[in-house]
Amino acid sequence: MSSTHHNQSALKENEGIEQPKSTNELAIKKLQERRRKKLDSQELIKKIIAQDKVALSQAITLVESLNVQHHKQAEEIIQGCLPYANNSIRIGITGVPGVGKSTFIESFGKLLTSLGKKVAVLAIDPSSSVTGGSILGDKTRMEELVKDENAYIRPSASGDSLGGVARKTRESIILCEACGFDTILVETVGVGQSETAVHSMVDFFLLLNLAGAGDELQGIKRGIMEMADAVVINKADGQNQKKAQQAKLEYNRALHLFPKKTSDWTPKVTTCSALHHTGIKEIWELIINYIALTTENQYFYARRKEQNQYWLMETINENILMRFYNNPTIKLLITTNKKAVQNNELSPFAAAQLILKTYFKE
Amino acid sequence: MSSTHHNQSALKENEGIEQPKSTNELAIKKLQERRRKKLDSQELIKKIIAQDKVALSQAITLVESLNVQHHKQAEEIIQGCLPYANNSIRIGITGVPGVGKSTFIESFGKLLTSLGKKVAVLAIDPSSSVTGGSILGDKTRMEELVKDENAYIRPSASGDSLGGVARKTRESIILCEACGFDTILVETVGVGQSETAVHSMVDFFLLLNLAGAGDELQGIKRGIMEMADAVVINKADGQNQKKAQQAKLEYNRALHLFPKKTSDWTPKVTTCSALHHTGIKEIWELIINYIALTTENQYFYARRKEQNQYWLMETINENILMRFYNNPTIKLLITTNKKAVQNNELSPFAAAQLILKTYFKE
Numbered sequence: 001m002s003s004t005h006h007n008q009s010a011l012k013e014n015e016g017i018e019q020p021k022s023t024n025e026l027a028i029k030k031l032q033e034r035r036r037k038k039l040d041s042q043e044l045i046k047k048i049i050a051q052d053k054v055a056l057s058q059a060i061t062l063v064e065s066l067n068v069q070h071h072k073q074a075e076e077i078i079q080g081c082l083p084y085a086n087n088s089i090r091i092g093i094t095g096v097p098g099v100g101k102s103t104f105i106e107s108f109g110k111l112l113t114s115l116g117k118k119v120a121v122l123a124i125d126p127s128s129s130v131t132g133g134s135i136l137g138d139k140t141r142m143e144e145l146v147k148d149e150n151a152y153i154r155p156s157a158s159g160d161s162l163g164g165v166a167r168k169t170r171e172s173i174i175l176c177e178a179c180g181f182d183t184i185l186v187e188t189v190g191v192g193q194s195e196t197a198v199h200s201m202v203d204f205f206l207l208l209n210l211a212g213a214g215d216e217l218q219g220i221k222r223g224i225m226e227m228a229d230a231v232v233i234n235k236a237d238g239q240n241q242k243k244a245q246q247a248k249l250e251y252n253r254a255l256h257l258f259p260k261k262t263s264d265w266t267p268k269v270t271t272c273s274a275l276h277h278t279g280i281k282e283i284w285e286l287i288i289n290y291i292a293l294t295t296e297n298q299y300f301y302a303r304r305k306e307q308n309q310y311w312l313m314e315t316i317n318e319n320i321l322m323r324f325y326n327n328p329t330i331k332l333l334i335t336t337n338k339k340a341v342q343n344n345e346l347s348p349f350a351a352a353q354l355i356l357k358t359y360f361k362e
Numbered sequence: 363m364s365s366t367h368h369n370q371s372a373l374k375e376n377e378g379i380e381q382p383k384s385t386n387e388l389a390i391k392k393l394q395e396r397r398r399k400k401l402d403s404q405e406l407i408k409k410i411i412a413q414d415k416v417a418l419s420q421a422i423t424l425v426e427s428l429n430v431q432h433h434k435q436a437e438e439i440i441q442g443c444l445p446y447a448n449n450s451i452r453i454g455i456t457g458v459p460g461v462g463k464s465t466f467i468e469s470f471g472k473l474l475t476s477l478g479k480k481v482a483v484l485a486i487d488p489s490s491s492v493t494g495g496s497i498l499g500d501k502t503r504m505e506e507l508v509k510d511e512n513a514y515i516r517p518s519a520s521g522d523s524l525g526g527v528a529r530k531t532r533e534s535i536i537l538c539e540a541c542g543f544d545t546i547l548v549e550t551v552g553v554g555q556s557e558t559a560v561h562s563m564v565d566f567f568l569l570l571n572l573a574g575a576g577d578e579l580q581g582i583k584r585g586i587m588e589m590a591d592a593v594v595i596n597k598a599d600g601q602n603q604k605k606a607q608q609a610k611l612e613y614n615r616a617l618h619l620f621p622k623k624t625s626d627w628t629p630k631v632t633t634c635s636a637l638h639h640t641g642i643k644e645i646w647e648l649i650i651n652y653i654a655l656t657t658e659n660q661y662f663y664a665r666r667k668e669q670n671q672y673w674l675m676e677t678i679n680e681n682i683l684m685r686f687y688n689n690p691t692i693k694l695l696i697t698t699n700k701k702a703v704q705n706n707e708l709s710p711f712a713a714a715q716l717i718l719k720t721y722f723k724e
Contacts (some may be wrong), residue, residue: 078709082706082707082708082709086706167711170710171709308706309703311710311711312696312710312714314710315710315714316686316717316718319718320683321683324678334674338671341671342667342670342671343667344447345444346441347440347444347536348672348673348676348677349437349529349533349677350437350440350441352677356681356682359682
């Protein structure tokens with residue numbers, strides 16, 4: 001195998017192609033370097049602040065890691081980035097599958113970078129652990145934006161609970177901001193609880209809808225409408241335009257059913273065609289108006305404080321309950337007692353007391 | 363003071379009225395008896411099963427007590443009553459203040475007792491701790507029902523968290539059922555989270571509305587509509603009748619926006635005048651149809667099992683978090699760290715880790 005042995009051979013051999021070494025020294029060197037780099041939080045922080053996207057990705061990977069050591073390091077990095085964060089507008093974007101979220105983000109993101117903005121796109125997709133895919137997993141759906149120097153697209157973390165995914169995205173926002181991104185788009189699918197999670201980490205919440213897809217008032221039945229600062233009816237082009245205008249009227253009427261927002265902002269309904277880049281600029285202007293209003297009346301800052309507090313409490317609660325439910329003794333006890341409770345042999349409260357006593361005696 | 367001394371007095375005295383003893387022996391005897399009774403769980407269970415309303419009230423008082431000893435005894439009694447419980451129809455009734463809940467329950471309750479039913483009325487009113495009053499506190503609002511031998515009305519427990527009040531009501535349902543009540547009405551106010559709590563402990567959920575009070579679709583914006591098995595438009599009398607019919611159409615249309623229920627039941631919209639006792643019988647017939655459908659398709663039993671399990675988990679979660687937040691060290695740590703988090707000096711996740719470490723080291 002060694003080249004010296006090869007040269008001493010008595011057999012006639014053609015020169016041929018030199019065999020590659022079984023150990024690729026360059027690869028090892030690179031790996032070692034990368035490992036060393038990964039361990040050095042201070043260097044990563046410095047690079048992130050210097051707007052190095054590779055360092056940003058490495059840090060987000062640490063945040064997303066399930067390895068406890070990595071998580072400890074991620075915390076260090078976040079803490080180091082914190083003084084450089086928070087200088088952005090955070091925009092949540094939701095809508096059911098098929099509404100054109102990727103096309104919209106591509107068009108909206110390109111407009112923003114053309115205006116000199118630096119745009120980071122993150123996603124919360126709890127369903128990805130089930131389906132195996134993720135909303136942003138297929139980066140080719142944002143062909144233009146992904147090539148843009150002033151844009152950063154990060155596929156969704158998957159294979160975790162919603163709480164876990166949401167926490168990771170929330171932490172990634174801080175890292176993106178420290179890396180100089182001034183506009184953060186957080187995408188989610190219009191199903192389940194993920195919208196509430198996104199709503200609790202953004203300044204502006206945008207609901208993307210289609211005109212006349214199934215029932216007229218998508219979002220109302222999912223309780224999303226109440227959270228929206230803007231309802232945008234996408235695919236308002238060609239023959240669809242008339243229907244989109246009709247839908248706009250209906251959504252406007254529906255929005256009046258909701259109580260006035262504490263932000264003093266009246267939610268707006270607008271139409272656009274992400275495919276044909278029409279109505280996109282108007283959406284950005286609308287968001288600028290929102291930011292102007294809420295920074296003037298201080299709501300913007302009050303809400304961010306409130307959100308910080310919310311995430312403190314959420315993290316604590318999730319952690320405490322996870323510890324409890326992951327306890328092997330408790331797991332067993334819950335399984336047996338659940339049966340008894342379901343069959344009315346034991347009251348839910350008596351069973352709870354029994355399980356809690358065992359836990360707190362341990 | 364003693365009567366012998368009185369007789370030996372040299373002073374002339376009229377016979378007069380005998381002075382009452384400073385210690386009322388009969389009262390003491392009664393009190394001792396009551397205390398002894400209160401302590402004897404087995405006797406209370408026996409009396410409850412024998413349909414003794416006084417014993418039922420005593421047991422509910424134990425359930426509502428904040429005294430740990432009482433709570434332990436309450437658990438014994440509930441456990442003893444459990445084999446005799448669960449044979450009832452549990453109906454949740456909600457609606458904003460002014461919708462006429464008391465008048466409705468009075469009218470509906472009287473109909474039920476006239477049909478040979480035994481009706482218990484409980485309430486969940488988390489606001490009562492704030493306002494000092496409670497929905498059912500003013501019993502005179504159900505003048506007729508309160509005098510009815512086959513009815514039992516229990517004012518709401520107050521001065522506690524929603525979780526606490528809800529747990530107590532849930533336990534009281536079991537006691538009422540063991541006491542022979544076959545129809546349990548659980549009332550709540552149409553504000554806040556209390557409706558979700560009631561929904562999770564009843565078989566049938568009824569939303570009481572008015573025609574044209576403010577906006578047309580009350581309930582939709584609070585997410586209540588989705589839980590309702592029936593929307594009842596009250597005060598459909600006199601000049602209101604036309605408006606009520608119009609509202610009925612609108613609610614029917616709105617209900618079609620929601621996905622099909624797992625119970626296979628299509629929610630119904632109906633009108634009534636609780637004051638004039640019209641449309642009340644139709645509501646009961648509707649509920650009978652619901653019970654027939656859901657017992658046949660087994661949903662009724664599946665849902666009760668699911669609810670039992672829900673309450674097991676809820677009780678555990680509430681208890682674990684309460685222990686944490688009531689810890690004096692934690693209280694202090696949260697106060698100081700909350701400030702740091704709000705001001706972006708510390709990330710919510712770093713603060714959470716810090717607090718959790720302290721707690722689990724203790």
